[in-house]
Amino acid sequence: MKTLTVISPIYNEESVIEAFYTELSAVLSRLVGYHSTILFVVDRCTDQTLPILRRIAQKDPTVQVLALSNRFGHQMSLLAGIDHCDADVVVMMDGDLQHPPELIPAMLEKYEQGYEIVYTLREDARQSSLFKRWTSRLFYRFINWISEIPISESAADFRLVSRSVIETFQTQIRERNQFMRGLFSWVGFNSVGVRFRARDRFAGTTKYSLRRMVRFGLHGIVAFSKRPLQLSILAGTIFAFFSLIYAVIAFVQYFFYASLPSGWTTLVIMIALSTGIQLICLGFIGEYIGAIFDEVKGRPHYLVSEKINFNHE
Structure with missing residues (x-):
């Protein structure tokens, strides 16, 4: 039986985290041929997210919680999850239920066909603002113009990767300012995309302010183009x-x-x-x-x- 770990970076999601766990665990329990675990990487929160996850992990031994000492950001949370994972297959997804857990079986089908990276192409939720959609499209067009590494305008941090890809990040790709969407394109391997429509937010608010989005974009530009x-x-x-x-x-x-x-x-x-x-x-x-x-x-x-x-x- 193969092992599957779902890595989910979490920051201040007390209003949605239990619903996310319930829905994700229900999907994982129906998988055939996989022993599944959930790894929550908690960026230092200011709400009750971590105590809630402690209670969940106490009841469910297949839930792991990695609490970071400070707020290191979404990309470093993903890297922390990668470093603490030894599964055959890894799925990375956000814990706000905008990434639908029911897409995981379709991603695993692609993996079984021989693909080592199954990335997702996002269609924005109805509640996404026109400004956010426009600036996101403009950023990816700009970075694709200045960079030799193509990155889809619809790219999301919702992906499946094989053990060999995980080991590449654990042992070889150790730069500080990691732009994951670009790096997973840069490493190559046999890849395929799967489209999904992002859900409306179940609860809470986005953690990406305009300032953090600008910093995220600058990191991507610096990381992938001179x-x-x-x-x-x-x-x-x-x-x-x-x-x-x-x-x-x-x-x-x-x-x-x-x-x-x-x-x-x-x-x-x-x-x-x-x-x-x-x-x-x-x-x-x-x-x-x-x-x-x-x-x-x-x-x-x-x-x-x-x-x-x-x-x-």
């Missing part, structure tokens, strides 16, 4: 060229025209525009230097404060 640095060089070259042309014009005006101050507005506009471009380029450079700084410090990806039902450790 093109912003190359574009900085291009922008500098273009402005240097126009500056040279303007210098020639100013030189001619100085000797042949008395109305030299008339170009003052043009000069101010060019200085302001070029300064803005320079600051944007410096910002991109700062992001890359910050990523290097994180790698050089060599801090742990995450810290664990509590483990529940990890009997073999």
Whole structure:
């Protein structure tokens, strides 16, 4: 019998976590040929999520809980789950019930056909705002333009992976700023996509604020493309060229025209525009230097404060 572990990163989901566990365990109990466990990775919460999961794990020995000591973020929670998993097959999904557990059997069918990564392509829930859908589409189009690694506009952190893929992440892919959606595309392996429609939120609110979404997007850009640095060089070259042309014009005006101050507005506009471009380029450079700084410090990806039902450790 093969082993299956469902990894679910959790943060402040007290209003939905019991319903998610009930629905997921019902789906897993109907699987044939798999011994299933659920691994909840709890980013340090400010509500009652962890006490609820303690009670669930006390009653159900197939539920494991990995409590992190601080809020390390969604991607590091996924990595923590990967590091503490030794199953033959792993499914990663959010615990807010927007990722439907009933899709797991279809994903396992693809795995049985020989696919080592079964990723999902999300169709947004009806309650998703137009702004969120538009910005998400714009981000993925931008990152696909600047990156050599294709990432689907509908990509979600709901996927199935084989043991060999898990071992790759456990032993070889250890960078600090991990952008999982890109990394699972980058590693290759035999992959296939499955479409699903995201549900409306059962309860609670999204944990991705605009600020966290921007940080998430910047991590993806820095992790998978050097093109912003190359574009900085291009922008500098273009402005240097126009500056040279303007210098020639100013030189001619100085000797042949008395109305030299008339170009003052043009000069101010060019200085302001070029300064803005320079600051944007410096910002991109700062992001890359910050990523290097994180790698050089060599801090742990995450810290664990509590483990529940990890009997073999």
